[in-house]
Amino acid sequence: MVELDQTPRFSLESLFQGGDGLDRSARWMAHAPHLPDSVPVQWQDLAVLQSLPDGQWLERDAVAQHAEAIDRLLASGLLITDESAQDGVRRRDDNAREIAWWTPALVAQAHGTWEAVDIEDRNNKGLMLSSEQMVEAFGAAPEPDFRRAPDGPVQALATPTRTGFDELLAARRTCRNFDPAATLDARSFATMMRRVWGALGTKTLAPGAVAVKKTSPAGGGLHAVEAYVLVQRVEGVAPGFYHYLSMQHALEPLQALSTEEAAAWAHRFVAGQDWFHDVPVMVVMVARFDRLFWKYRRHTKAWRVVHLDVGHLSQTMYLSATELGLGCFVTAAINDRDVEQALDLPPLREGAIALVGFGPRAMEMKTLELDVFDPVTPGEAVA
Structure with missing residues (x-):
């Protein structure tokens, strides 16, 4: 282009x-x-x-x-x-x-990546804008309470039913303070991997065409997203890079790392977001474009779909971690090229889309989290 x-x-x-x-x-x-x-x-x-x-x-x-x-x-x-x-x-x-890429998506995938970005270093050098500086530079952000017809009437909805699931949803947080000394126990780690990325079953649609059932939806039932794991501190699992085998519920070892090497890679993977790099385990969600575009050939929507797939998996991860009492996060601000080189991913055939992490939260909050916020009561915003 x-x-x-x-x-x-x-x-x-x-x-x-x-x-x-x-x-x-x-x-x-x-x-x-x-x-x-x-x-x-x-x-x-x-x-x-x-x-x-x-x-x-x-x-x-x-x-x-x-x-x-x-x-x-x-x-x-x-x-x-x-x-x-x-x-x-x-x-x-x-x-x-x-691979049957749609050209605009191919160019976006090839050039919309980071390498060696270090946000902590940029913060230390004063190169990152605070919220106050952004408002001063760009004006106020568009209002969060958006209406298409501000002066028009509205129709109030019935009072929603509340169950334990609502409490789980409300408890969901993005954790930015992980305990740097804590080890994730083996059962919680295995539960997270199985719940989020494990295969529940398959369905043969035709010889050579198999759909996969997981806890999250995926375009065409293809589930063209693989989970690659960076272990720092997990009970019974040595630090290193692994590939999660969703059918076998097992880890495929890729490269052993020292504790120091794992920490350095964690920092690099999340582009120097220092509030994330103490997490005991990170999971990189990698798209298999060859599988996705086997069905959706040069399709204008398919590249978007794999990002939606990753979003579904991320929310499942959030809810599972919250239910287990773990802190968790998702970020797309990753050094894609560094990740792909570290995991030896074939370029433009596979690609890192986003990264999640989970583990015990720190007792002290040094970086802001939305544990405390101004609640919204249904009906107030549209009065």
């Missing part, structure tokens, strides 16, 4: 010429899924790229008439060679071609 970029950017030449150091000229940027970032491209080079046969290798001599454009396209990575130095790029390109 190609985008017209009009964002000012640093220019040393502008400084040398007595300017403000910014280049404000427009440029075309190419978003290619096999590359980690967008790259500038000349419009005439795109015409050369368009003229080349798709998916076929060519000798340089066959395109000698476009030598300068070919050199620029090779330098940018928009064209690739058969040299071994580009194996990583070729692997991404092969996966992008083999």
Whole structure:
């Protein structure tokens, strides 16, 4: 995909010429899924790229008439060679071609990721805005009590029934204070994994087509989300990376880690959100795009569906952890690329979507949680 970029950017030449150091000229940027970032491209080079046969290798001599454009396209990575130095790029390109991606979703998945982001470090450097600073900079946030017709009549609803389930829902919290010394007991860990990610059954729809039943819904019954576990402190489970086998209710060991290594990876996985990294166990929810797009081929909605699947699993995780008396969280602010490299995920065939964690809460609250809030009584907001 190609985008017209009009964002000012640093220019040393502008400084040398007595300017403000910014280049404000427009440029075309190419978003290619096999590359980690967008790259500038000349419009005439795109015409050369368009003229080349798709998916076929060519000798340089066959395109000698476009030598300068070919050199620029090779330098940018928009064209690739058969040299071994580009194996990583070729692997991404092969996966992008083999799986039935819808192109806008493919580009979003390829380029909407983080690597080596450290929010704690940014906080320490004063680079993160507080709520007060955001209001000062951007004005007040849109009102939470949203109405389409503010002056129109409303129809009040009946008083809702209250059961123990309502108490469970109300007790749900995002925990930002975990006990750094606590170990998650084996039974609670196993219960969480089974309740949230375990398979309850299967249904063969046709030879080679199997739907899966779990406690959460999933698009097409495919359940194309895998659970990868980073263990820090779990009774009977050594620190390390694991893959949860949902059919067998078992862990597949991937890499053993020292306590220090596990802590470092936890910090990196959650992009330096220091209020999360003391959790005893993290579960990365990884989409299997090859399974999802086997059915929903080049589908405009399918990429959204896998994010909904992860959301359903997250809420099931919240309710299960709350019922067990555990703190828990979900975050999509993760270093996706670091996660995928650590777990050796095939790029664009599988991808980390979000991460959850659960374990004993700390006795002291250092980071704000919504344990105390202003309650809303039905009917008051629309009076």
